[in-house]
Amino acid sequence: MIKLIECPRDAMQGISGFIDTAIKAAYINQLLEVGFHTIDFGSFVSPKAIPQMRDTAEVLEMLDLHHAKSKLLAIVANVRGAEDALHFEEIDFLGFPLSISETFQKRNTNASIAEALKTVESIQNLCESKGKKQVVYLSMGFGNPYGDPYSPELVAEFVEKLAQLQIETVSLSDTIGVATPELIKSLFAIQTQAFPSIEFGAHLHSRPNSIPEKVEAALRGGCLRFDGALKGFGGCPMAKDELVGNMATEVMIESLENQGYILELNRAELAESLKLANFVFNL
Template sequence: MIKLIECPRDAMQGIPKFIDTAIKAAYINQLLEVGFDTIDFGSFVSPKAIPQMRDTAEVLSLLDLHNAKSKLLAIVANVRGAEDAMDFPEIDYLGFPLSVSETFQQRNTNASIAQALTTVEEIQNLCEVKGKTLVTYLSMGFGNPYGDAYSPELVAEFVEKLDQLGVKIISISDTIGVADPTLINSLLSLQIAAFPHIEFGAHLHSKPQEIAEKVRAGVKAGCRRFDGALKGYGGCPMADDELVGNMATEVMIETMELDGLELNLNKLEFGEAMKLANFVFNP
């Protein structure tokens, strides 16, 4: 079964103009009607680092979760953020960005990879105690623009370390859109075969015309968890200056359905979400 993770947090976080809290909540409430597996709805990070997400707790208080099928995921960058997120029983998943690039780890969380791995261990332990699930994102998982060491073998070393910590979900992230279908297929195939007890996801960024082939490469590799954002909005504000958009959810859906995959989404509500996205991101 395919799991689609819709990421309004990722779509919104780099927008300089603050989006009204009520508008954020209305948009996420509409997304909850669609039937996505998970909504990556906000983050508990420093408001100085990501000002757009400073109202995550307020947004959460405005969500209508009655009968919602979707689970909620919040991004955290340190133990303090994880502890803050633990106060909310509505949150199912905590997402942590661990990078295979030392430069990007410093830029993204102001910590070294070694420090970040210690943080992962602490957050994983917190999640086990509090009944939540940690999703670790391996950012720069398909290469980086900084000249840092990279290879599929390096990614495998990180997965091995995360496996030893008990992490059950790892989303390999193409933070700057450099992965081609061949690399996506080979990298995911290798990890899925080597660690069958781990749920692997793909958080890919892409130029619009390359989305379909990247999705198909991931599905062929055995990946069943994909992140996206309506209309491809967003990107990581801590990444390379030339941002590449998120995978457009509507293109992923079209591609998967053309290939005969059942997604169990409410198409009427999805259409309404697309209309609302135009208002939220193009006020």
């Protein structure tokens, strides 16, 4: 079964002008009507680092979750953020950004890789005590611009460490949009075969015209979990100066259906969500 993870948090976080809390909540409430598996709705991180997400707790209080089938995911960057997020029963998943790149790990969470792995372990223990799940994003998973070591074998070494910590979901992240279809296919094929107990996801940033071939490549590698953002907005503000957008969810949906997958989504609500995205992101 295909799992679609819609990421308004990733779409919003790099925008300099603050989006009103009520507008954020209205947009996420609309997304909850579509039927996505998970909504990556916010983050519990330093407001100095990501000022756009400083109102995540307030947004959560405004969400209508009574009839929602979608689960909620919040990004955290340290143990304190995880503890803050775990105060809310409504949150199902905590996402942590672990990087293959030492340089980017420092830029993104102000910690070394060794320190980040200890944080992953601590968050995993907290999640297990609270009945939550941790999703680890392996950022720079397909290469990086910083000259740090990178290879598919290095990715496998990181996944092995996560498997030892009993992490069940790992999203391979192309933070700056450098992955080729060939690398996407081979990397997912290697990981899914080597670690059958782990669910692997694709969090790929991409130029619009490359989305279909990247989706097909991930599918051929055994990936059934895809992150995206309507209209392809967003990108990581901690990566490069020029943001490479998320995979546009509507294009991913078309690509997946062209591959024969049946997606149980409310099309009318999806159309309304696309209209609201135009307003939220001033497209």
